[in-house]
Amino acid sequence: MARQTLSLRRRLRKLLRAAGGGVTRYMGNHPLVAGMAGTVVALAMAGLTLLTLAMGRADALDHARQTSQNLVAIISSDLERNVEIYDLSLRSMVDGARVAAASTLPIGVRRAMLFDRATTAAYLGGAYVIGPTGAVILSQSDEIDAGVRLADRDYFLAHQRNPDVGLFFSHPFHSRLRDGQLTIGLTRRIDDASGAFAGVALLAIRIEYFQHLLDRIDTGELGSVFIVMQDGTLLARKPFFPRDIGSSMAKLPTFVTMAERNAGSYVADSTIDGVRRIYTFARVPGTPLIAAVAPAVDEVLAPWWHRSRIAGAATLTLGAVFVMVSWLLAFALRDKQRAQAALLRLAATDPLTGLSNRRVLDSRLDEEWRRARRSGRPLSVLFIDVDHFKQFNDTYGHACGDEALSAVAECIAATVRRSIDVVARYGGEEFAVVLPETAAEGAHSVAEKIRRKVQGLHVVQSDGENIAVTVSIGCATCVPAEGENAFDLLAAADRQLYAAKTGGRNRICSAQWTARSMAQDSSA
Incomplete structure (x- = not known):
């Protein structure tokens, strides 16, 4: 098992090395791909x-909403629990007030019977029994102002007009019994034995209770938390502005959404201070109250913005460096590729004539030979030699000789135009041409064009003298077969060149090679 695992690891390493080598070779052959790949990777990273x-921004907003929902739940739970306790006290007051014999009891006994310990809560401003005329009949404390009438209060009118109101929440009012302190009234109707209106049981809740409840909530410097009635009357708000308590929010866009649903969360700009906030709200069960928590979006996202600036700057910097390095590598690979291509051209090109050199000729001849053998198509080779070139050099100098060779090379290259043909300098004053898929007649035609073009060439010497140049050409054609060699064809063309030179120069001699025999056709 261990040997199998080791073998598997070795194979995996070989595959990875092969893949890495393939990528390296591809990058070397396509240098700009390295720059583009680096750019794509940097963009992908960005x-x-x-x-x-x-996603982090969305998570921050979702976390703020969840936190706000928890805070709203805490506020709602506190309000619901206290309202339930206050309502039990009100019911006890109503039941005690309905007892006919209670009116004959001493005032202290009546007070103990109607008012329980809940009516002494910290933020409870007082407990009262109000008669049918609006006068205070009995209070939790000993102080009763006989001149005070409360018949114009909204809670009194609501119970007087409708026996089915139940528990009633009043709008904020300045108490006439407690020196004008801002108060909320929780009331229930009192009926006499016949069911007629006999007064109201009142618990006065100081507005500070709601404000104290909100003061424990931290929503940041720009955040807000508030308690509002279903009709839009504001009961408490943080930050606290005394002038806002009791004002109406009914027409504010931020409240319209709250009025339409029991609970929810949304983002909106405040029409009061213009701060964009996440409003999360819920109706308090059993009450006409709505609790809302609204942290500022900018404060919620402040930590996210801090992290984003750091991450963004780091990504931008690293991405820019990565792209720059990628393109520097791409340009270096391109320059290397160009240098290699130039070296290959130099290695494959004759420096004097600009034609392919002997190495390229041998390689291409062997390649075309194998291709012709597979396809069964003819292959022709021309061997070209400049006539009397040694004498030409001795008479006119090597500089003029080099000029003559360059001119002959241009003539040959201008005549042989197919991309599959090969024109090369064989050595000295000799040139070779490989003509794939060319029969003997076609090869002879090309050779004749070269001969005529060179014959019409005149090399101009430094003193203005025109010097005529001619060439002798040997041409050999064959359909390659098994057991034969490409260089045999080249040797056959060389023999035809020798025959042309022996026959008087400035001429062409051709041979067609078939079935290991040679038929020669020499022509001037």
């Missing part, structure tokens, strides 16, 4: 960073 930051 995209992933942006996606991560976007």
Whole structure:
């Protein structure tokens, strides 16, 4: 088992090395791909960073909403619990007031019977029994102002007009019994034995109770938390502004959404201070109250913005460096490729004539030979030699000789135009031409064009003298077969060149090679 695991690891390493080598070779052959790949990778990294930051922003907002929902639940639970306790006290007051014999009891006994310990809560401003005329009949404390009438209060009118109101929440009012302190009234109707209106049981809740409840909530410097009635009357708000308590929010866009649903969360700009906030709200069960928590979006996202700036700057810097390095590598690979291509050209090119050299000729001849053998198509070779070139050099100098060779090379290259043909300098004053898929007649035609073009060439010497140049050409054609060699064809063309030179120069001699025999056709 261990040997199998080791063998598997070795194979995996070989595959990885092969893959790495393949990538390296591909990059070497396509240098700009390295720059583009680096740019794409940097953009992908930036995209992933942006996606991560976007997800982080959404998470921050979701966390703020969840936190706000928890705070709203705490506020609602506190309000619901206290209202339930206050309502039990009100019911006890109503039941005690309905007892006919209670009116004959001493005032202290009546007070103990109607008012329980809940009516002494910290933020409870007082407990009262109000008669049918609006006068205070009995209070939790000993102080009763006989001149005070409360018949104009909204809670009194509501119970007087409708026996089915039940527990009633009044709007904020300045108490006439407690020196004008801002108060909320929780009331229930009192009926006599016949069911007629006999007064109201009142618990006066100081507005500070609601404000104290909100003061424990931290929503940041720009955040807000408030308690509002279903009709839009504001009961408490943090930050606290005394002038806002009792004002109506009914027409504010931020309240319209709250009025339409029991609970929810949304983002909106405040029409009061213009701060964009996340409003999370819920109706308090059993009451006409709505509790809302609204942290500022900018404060919620402040930590996210801090992290985003750091991550963004780091990604931008690293991405820019990565792209720069990628393109520097791409340009270096391109320059290397160009240098290698130039070296290959130099290695494959004759420096004097610009034609392919002997190495290229041998390689291409062997390649075309194998291709012709597979396809069964003819292959022709021309061997070209400049006539009397040694004498030409001795008479006119090597510089003029080099000029003559360059001119002959241009003539040959201008005549042989197919991309599959090969024109090369064989050595000295000799040139070779490989003509794939060319029969003997076609090869002879090309050779004749070269001969005539060179014959019409005149090399101009430094003193203005025109010097005529001619060439002798040997041409050999064959359909390659098994057991034969490409250089045999080249040797056959060389023999035809020798025959042309022996026959008087400035002429062509051709041979067609078939079935290991040679038929020669020499022509001037």
